[in-house]
Amino acid sequence: MYLVAATLRPETMYGQTNCWVQPEMKYVACELANGDVFISTRRAALNMSYQGFTKTDGKVDVLVELVGQVSCFTRGD
Numbered sequence: 001m002y003l004v005a006a007t008l009r010p011e012t013m014y015g016q017t018n019c020w021v022q023p024e025m026k027y028v029a030c031e032l033a034n035g036d037v038f039i040s041t042r043r044a045a046l047n048m049s050y051q052g053f054t055k056t057d058g059k060v061d062v063l064v065e066l067v068g069q070v071s072c073f074t075r076g077d
Contacts (some may be wrong), residue, residue, distance in 0.1 A: 001036075001037045001038075001039065002036065002037070002038050002039065003021075003028070003038075003040075004038045004039065004040050004044070011038045012016050014034070021068040023067075023068045023069040024067070024068060024069065025041065025067070025068045025069060026042070026065060026066070026067055026068075027039055027040060027041055027042075027065070027066045027067070028040065028041070028042050028045055028060070028062045028063075028065050028066065029062070029063045030045045030054070030060045030061055030062050031061045031063055033052070033053065033054055033055045034059070037063065038053070039066065042060070042062075045060045045062075046058070046060055049068045056064060061071045
């Protein structure tokens with residue numbers, strides 16, 4: 001599972017050490033053609049679907065919808 005940045009500009013990623021999540025924004029976890037799971041906004045996932053990341057161009061296999069303030073990286077025991 002990867003939290004991915006929604007940018008195509010390499011100058012915005014140089015030396016990147018942090019990733020910020022908008023607390024109220026909706027995100028999706030989607031399965032890629034190779035079986036990996038990316039977490040991004042729905043719009044970013046759709047854009048990536050046209051770049052060969054998904055099995056079918058223009059189709060995103062959403063596994064779950066998430067809200068930024070709900071942490072999906074910690075266990076909720």
